[in-house]
Amino acid sequence: MATPADGTTRLSPDEPAHRLRAEIERLRDEARRQRTLAHRRAEFWTKTDIALGFPAALLAGTAGAAGLASADVRIPTALAALASAGLAAGAGFLRSDTRRRANKRARYAWATVEARATVALTHEHMTHADLGDLLECRQAALAAYDGEEPRPGAS
Secondary structure (H helix, E strand, O other), rough: OOOOOOOOOOOOOOOOHHHHHHHHHHHHHHHHHHHHHHHHHHHHHHHHHHHHHHHHHHHHHHHHHHHHOOOOHHHHHHHHHHHHEEEEEEEEHHHHHHHHHHHHHHHHHHHHHHHHHHHHHHHOOOOOHHHHHHHHHHHHHOOOOOOOOOOOOOO
């Protein structure tokens, strides 16, 4: 930027290009951080889903088999069934499988933003249209957390 004697600020001829490049670099870096974060969240919710679902299924099966095997184990069977129901209710309440899928969708969407920004940065001359496309991809990545999986054939 140049500041003449009258105090007005003028942009140098290269200033808009530098600011455009800096904004695209900022979007690429944000996409990289968000992709990594979405990946870690997807892993966490996968582990949570397994940690709640597997014991619930195991306890339910054990309680059913023990209840059918003998009437003498009625109280331990009831406790195992209650524990299984509690784990299943916790899994349903947390919606860990839904959260895992949402974070996987977000991870792929952020990877798309990162890749497009990287490609845009390889061009010698960037345009405002490049930035506009990246901002649309960013909006799609943000919406991926709440959205549903796309239907086959839908674009």
